[in-house]
Amino acid sequence: xxxxxxxxxxxxxxxxxxxxxxxxxxxxxxxxxxxxxxxxxxxxxxxxxxxxxxxxxxxxxxxxxxxxxxxxxxxxxxxxxxxxxxxxxxxxxxxxxxxxxxxxxxxxxxxxxxxxxxxxxxxxxxxxxxxxxxxxxxxxxxxxxxxxxxxxxxxxxxxxxxxxxxxxxxxxxxxxxxxxxxxxxxxxxxxxxxxxxxxxxxxxxxxxxxxxxxxxxxxxxxxxxxxxxxxxxxxxxxxxxxxxxxxxxxxxxxxxxxxxxxxxxxxxxxxxxxxxxxxxxxxxxxxxxxxxxxxxxxxxxxxxxxxxxxxxxxxxxxxxxxxxxxxxxxxxxxxxxxxxxxxxxxxxxxxxxxxxxxxxxxxxxxxxxxxxxxxxxxxxxxxxxxxxxxxxxxxxxxxxxxxxxxxxxxxxxxxxxxxxxxxxxxxxxxxxxxxxxxxxxxxxxxxxxxxxxxxxxxxxxxxxxxxxxxxxxxxxxxxxxxxxxxxxxxxxxxxxxxxxxxxxxxxxxxxxxxxxx
Amino acid sequence: xxxxxxxxxxxxxxxxxxxxxxxxxxxxxxxxxxxxxxxxxxxxxxxxxxxxxxxxxxxxxxxxxxxxxxxxxxxxxxxxxxxxxxxxxxxxxxxxxxxxxxxxxxxxxxxxxxxxxxxxxxxxxxxxxxxxxxxxxxxxxxxxxxxxxxxxxxxxxxxxxxxxxxxxxxxxxxxxxxxxxxxxxxxxxxxxxxxxxxxxxxxxxxxxxxxxxxxxxxxxxxxxxxxxxxxxx
Numbered sequence: 086x087x088x089x090x091x092x093x094x095x096x097x098x099x100x101x102x103x104x105x106x107x108x109x110x111x112x113x114x115x116x117x118x119x120x121x122x123x124x125x126x127x128x129x130x131x132x133x134x135x136x137x138x139x140x141x142x143x144x145x146x147x148x149x150x151x152x153x154x155x156x157x158x159x160x161x162x163x164x165x166x167x168x169x170x171x172x173x174x175x176x177x178x179x180x181x182x183x184x185x186x187x188x189x190x191x192x193x194x195x196x197x198x199x200x201x202x203x204x205x206x207x208x209x210x211x212x213x214x215x216x217x218x219x220x221x222x223x224x225x226x227x228x229x230x231x232x233x234x235x236x237x238x239x240x241x242x243x244x245x246x247x248x249x250x251x252x253x254x255x256x257x258x259x260x261x262x263x264x265x266x267x268x269x270x271x272x273x274x275x276x277x278x279x280x281x282x283x284x285x286x287x288x289x290x291x292x293x294x295x296x297x298x299x300x301x302x303x304x305x306x307x308x309x310x311x312x313x314x315x316x317x318x319x320x321x322x323x324x325x326x327x328x329x330x331x332x333x334x335x336x337x338x339x340x341x342x343x344x345x346x347x348x349x350x351x352x353x354x355x356x357x358x359x360x361x362x363x364x365x366x367x368x369x370x371x372x373x374x375x376x377x378x379x380x381x382x383x384x385x386x387x388x389x390x391x392x393x394x395x396x397x398x399x400x401x402x403x404x405x406x407x408x409x410x411x412x413x414x415x416x417x418x419x420x421x422x423x424x425x426x427x428x429x430x431x432x433x434x435x436x437x438x439x440x441x442x443x444x445x446x447x448x449x450x451x452x453x454x455x456x457x458x459x460x461x462x463x464x465x466x467x468x469x470x471x472x473x474x475x476x477x478x479x480x481x482x483x484x485x486x487x488x489x490x491x492x493x494x495x496x497x498x499x500x501x502x503x504x505x506x507x508x509x510x511x512x513x514x515x516x517x518x519x520x521x522x523x524x525x526x527x528x529x530x531x532x533x534x535x536x537x538x539x540x541x542x543x544x545x546x547x548x549x550x551x552x553x554x555x556x557x558x559x560x561x562x563x564x565x566x567x568x569x570x571x572x573x574x575x576x577x578x579x580x581x582x583x584x585x586x587x588x589x590x591x592x593x594x595x596x597x598x599x600x601x602x
Numbered sequence: 603x604x605x606x607x608x609x610x611x612x613x614x615x616x617x618x619x620x621x622x623x624x625x626x627x628x629x630x631x632x633x634x635x636x637x638x639x640x641x642x643x644x645x646x647x648x649x650x651x652x653x654x655x656x657x658x659x660x661x662x663x664x665x666x667x668x669x670x671x672x673x674x675x676x677x678x679x680x681x682x683x684x685x686x687x688x689x690x691x692x693x694x695x696x697x698x699x700x701x702x703x704x705x706x707x708x709x710x711x712x713x714x715x716x717x718x719x720x721x722x723x724x725x726x727x728x729x730x731x732x733x734x735x736x737x738x739x740x741x742x743x744x745x746x747x748x749x750x751x752x753x754x755x756x757x758x759x760x761x762x763x764x765x766x767x768x769x770x771x772x773x774x775x776x777x778x779x780x781x782x783x784x785x786x787x788x789x790x791x792x793x794x795x796x797x798x799x800x801x802x803x804x805x806x807x808x809x810x811x812x813x814x815x816x817x818x819x820x821x822x823x824x825x826x827x828x829x830x831x832x833x834x835x
Contacts, residue, residue, distance in 0.1 A: 359692075360734030366696045369704065376704040380693050387692040387731060441687020442698075442732075445747065448652045448684070449705045450677035523691070523733060590656035590673065597654065601686055 101339060104202035111188045111199070111207060115531065127533055134219065141223035145231035146238050160232050161309070167228060168305035171221050172252040178215060179208075179260020181397045183267075183390065183525025184348055186211040186532050191524050201346035205261065208345075208526075209338060212253050214536035216543045222249050229312055237315045240323060244311035247330035254337035261341055264525070265348035272354055284404070291408050356389050356523055373451050377459035380446075384438040385431065385463060390525045394430040398423050399471040403478025413490035416479045417553040420472040420498035421546025424505040425539065427468045432509035433538045434529035435460045436600045437520045443597040453588045460513075461506055461580065468502040489565060493557035496569040500553070501546045503576035508542065511583045514592060519602035604630035604679075604754035604786035606651065610660035613646050620646040622810040623660070626788075628803070630754065633777055633787035635797035635818055638807035639834050644790040645685040647807070648759045651788065652682035665754045665786075678706065681753035685760045685790070688744035691733035695724055695743050698732070699750060706751045718746045722772045737764040742772065749776045756780045756787045762796045774800055794830055798822050806833045 095103075119127065149157070179185050185208025189199065212218060226245055233241050267276045290296050311326030364383075370376035385391050402419045405411075411419075431438060438460075439446050446456070476494055480486075486494065518530050528535050549572065556565040586592050608626035612619065621643040628634040636644045649655035650662055653673040662669045665679040689698065699715040702708075719725045722742040732740060745761050761773050777800045780787050791797045797804065797818065804818045814833050821830050 357734070360731050362730070364694050364697075364729045364731065366694070366700070366729060369700055373705055376701045380690060380697060380701055383697065383731075384690060384692045438690075438692075440689075440691040440733075442690030442693070444649070444654055444684040444686070445682070445688040445698075445744070446690065446701075447654050448677055448680070448682040449702060450674050451705045452674070521691070594649075594655040598649075601684070 100200075100202065104200055104206055104342070107199065107203040108188065108206045108210060111203070112210070115188065115533075119533075123534075126537070130533070130537055137219075137223065138226070141227040142230050142238065142242050143235075145227040146233065146235040149231055149234040154234075157232050160228055162301075164229060164232065164309045165303040165306040166300040167225050168248055168252070168308050169300065169303045171225055171249065172255060172305075174217060174221050175212065175253045175256025176259045177256075177397065177401060178212065178218065179256045180263045181393060182208075182260070183393075184208060184261045184264035184345065185257055185526065186214075186528060187524070187526045188532075190520065190527065192521050201349045202342035204349060205257065205342045205345035206338070208260075209254060209257050209341065211532045212257065214532045216536065216539035218253075219540075220543070225249065229309065233312060233316045237318070240315035241312045243315070244308055244323070244326050244330055247327065247334060248305070248308045251330055251334045251337060254334055254341060258337055258341040258344060261344035261348045265344055265351060268348060268351035268354055270354075287404070287408065296408065353389075353524070356525075359387055359389065360523075373455050374459060374462075377451070377456055378462055381438055381459050381463040385467060388431075388522045390522055390527055391430050393525060395427065395467060395471055398426040398430075399474035400478070403475040406475070406479035407482055410482045411479055413483050413486045413494060414554045414557045416476065416483055417493050417497045417557055418547060418550035419475050419479060420494070421501040421550040422543070423471045423475050424468045424498075424501045425542035425546050427471050428464070428505045428509040428542060429529075429535060429539055431522060431529050432464045432468075432505065433512045433535075434516075434518050434520065434600070435464060435510060435513040436517055436596055437522060437529050439597075439600060440521060441601050444601045447593060447597045453593060454584055457510075457584045457587045461510065464509060465502055465506050468505060469498065472498040472502060487557075488562040489559050490557040492562035492565040493553040496565045497550055497553035500569050500572045500576070501549050503573055503580075504545060504549060505542060507576040507579040507583070508545065510587075511579060512538065514583055514587050514596055517596045517599040519600055604665050604784060605663075606634075606665075606755060606786050606788065607663045608647070608651070608660065609662075611647065611650060611657055611662060612659040613643075613650060613655060614658040620810055621650075621657075624807065624810070624812045626805060626812070628786045628788055630784045630786045631781050632803060633781055633789060633801040634803040634805060635801040636788060636790040636805055636807060637792075637794065637797060637821075637830065641809075642807035643810040644807055645759050648682070648685070648757050648788065648790050651755070652680050652684075652757050653677045654682070654684075679753060680755045680757055681748035681751060682757045683741075683744040683748035683759055683761050685763075687740065688747070689732040689735070689740055692731050694729045694731055695719060695746070696728045698743070698747055702747055702750055708751055711750070715750065718750060721775070722746050723768060738766055738769060741765050742769045745773050745776060749780065752780075752783065752785070754785050756785050758787070759790045760792070761789065762791055762793050770796065794821055794827065798826065806830070808834060 188207030188211060226242065229245055230238060230242065263276060266272055269275065290299060307326065311323055314322035314326065367379065370379055402422055406416060406419060436443055476498065520527060520529055522529065530538065552568055553565060556568055606626060606628040608624060611621050611624045613621040624643065624647060626647065636647065638644050646655060650657050650669065651664055653669050653676040656670060664676050667675045667679060669676045703711045719728050722745065724739065724743055724746065727735065727739065732743065741761060741763055742765060745758060748756060748758060762770050765773065777787050777789065789797060789800055798821050801818045804816050804821055805812055806814045820826060
């Protein structure tokens with residue numbers, strides 16, 4: 086019995102209609118699983134995103150006159166690069182998430198005939214549920230509307246919104262293609278070679294000083310010209326651009342189904358290799374804590390999405406700092422972004438590392454506080470390692486730091502890691518989820534919840550990063566230490582509170598029973 | 603050695619009462635089958651005995667230890683095979699044994715660990731992560747982990763589920779050995795025939811309550827099957 090529609094037998098319209106209808110059905114299914122409180126939070130969150138999007142469009146446009154168009158010339162020059170940067174972000178996000186997030190986890194979807202097109206369209210729908218995507222989109226909209234001003238704003242913003250959608254669909258298409266390559270023979274070697282070539286090309290451009298020339302020739306300038314055409318009343322130009330972008334969007338959105346089908350049909354070689362490979366046993370652990378930590382470390386570094394995510398997190402912000410030649414006062418913001426991203430890989434639902442083994446682990450005779458401490462240690466060390474990698478890359482072009490700058494960056498890394506660990510463990514105990522982190526597309530919590538987590542973590546860590554950015558400008562390094570001590574104490578206090586909650590048998594039983602599935 | 607005494611056990615999850623006043627008595631050197639339909643309260647009872655889920659009410663004494671007063675000592679005295687999964691997906695069987703041996707303070711455990719893995723035909727998979735295991739392999743390893751430290755109380759929740767005949771034989775052998783050394787064994791299962799083969803006593807649960815306690819022999823054959831079915835409805 087055929088469960089999937091075929092392009093040749095049913096026609097493309099029927100296939101697409103079914104794919105779209107199935108996405109709607111899956112979204113309804115996911116929504117039905119939410120409790121009343123979660124639905125209320127979802128409505129509030131959606132309203133907030135919509136409100137902030139409108140604000141990102143309208144407020145900068147209205148500020149143009151009061152600010153007397155200050156720095157408009159500089160901003161116009163960088164807008165094509167901003168548009169291009171957004172596309173790069175969507176590509177990286179899609180690649181690092183193995184083609185895109187799952188609308189329905191793979192193990193739950195096996196009973197349903199979910200087509201590759203539905204998987205692709207679902208991933209496309211979920212792509213904006215990412216704080217990096219949202220912030221970049223708002224920055225793109227706000228910067229452009231500030232440059233253009235309020236005249237014909239509604240029309241001017243149409244090409245921008247279309248570009249955001251086009252870039253996202255493009256990222257998805259590339260992401261699936263990359264995932265298909267990764268799942269092929271020698272996939273890891275092929276994809277790593279591609280990444281190495283692209284990285285080497287990027288480094289070459291930066292070191293050769295040709296980045297600006299290249300960005301100035303970016304075709305994304307047409308997006309700005311289309312938006313500006315509306316402001317200037319050049320309606321034919323605007324209309325043609327809108328139609329082209331709209332057509333491109335439909336084309337890319339549908340074309341993404343082809344590499345998605347190709348990728349999803351291929352075996353998950355990396356996952357299978359990890360699962361079937363021989364693991365040389367280490368010596369017997371010397372303490373309870375060491376034994377617990379060893380198992381947790383194995384759970385992290387043997388998971389494809391976690392390995393890949395941590396590598397991307399460690400390298401990408403550092404690469405951006407390297408390319409942008411960030412100064413030390415701005416480098417202080419990066420550890421927060423890295424720590425937030427690291428927590429979103431597994432930390433916000435830390436006990437999911439144990440998966441179905443959580444019940445067995447909890448049946449072992451060990452103080453619950455030791456089990457808790459093991460999770461704290463592994464999460465903290467992962468965030469510190471990724472943060473250190475980022476800082477090391479940023480340091481290449483940031484020059485020799487002053488003592489205040491060095492202290493600020495190092496303490497910012499430690500403080501945000503502690504802050505993120507404390508927050509993540511609290512969420513892990515309060516709201517556990519049963520998830521299988523086997524697939525590169527898996528997330529430790531449902532996509533909507535992840536969006537909320539990422540927004541809150543990004544807001545918190547960015548504020549701390551900005552505070553340390555301020556201390557890096559101080560004359561004395563002790564200013565950073567003075568800021569760090571109370572923040573670390575606060576995180577420690579929160580951690581102790583969560584450890585006490587975890588030690589309570591009823592709370593612990595709820596967590597382990599939930600993550601065990 | 604290894605007696606289990608449960609009186610008036612109640613377990614509530616929010617508004618749902620999973621266990622509604624169950625009494626269980628199991629003695630060292632004997633195996634007791636916990637039988638019943640899905641949702642009867644078997645697994646929740648096992649989790650309470652393993653010290654993983656705290657009881658809402660009632661007294662639970664395992665090998666002379668009150669599980670509420672001293673859950674850590676209870677966990678030292680029990681070996682638990684959970685009903686679902688029970689394995690850390692990205693750790694190997696050997697790493698599971700290493701963790702269990704460390705936390706249970708076992709010395710020179712390696713030979714016994716190897717022997718158990720071989721008996722359950724997991725020797726070749728000892729150093730592969732369990733995420734790639736079949737369901738049956740996972741069940742067999744869970745039984746190994748429960749029996750590894752020769753506990754006075756052995757709690758096996760659905761140990762035969764999806765397990766091949768050789769794995770079933772190995773599990774039955776583990777149960778016989780546990781009884782021979784005086785351990786109390788509690789086996790929760792849907793498979794009446796296997797339960798009858800392994801156990802001397804049986805307790806049938808329905809809707810979170812115990813509806814009958816009997817000699818397992820009473821559940822043998824067609825007559826036993828009819829008697830069992832009548833207790834389920």
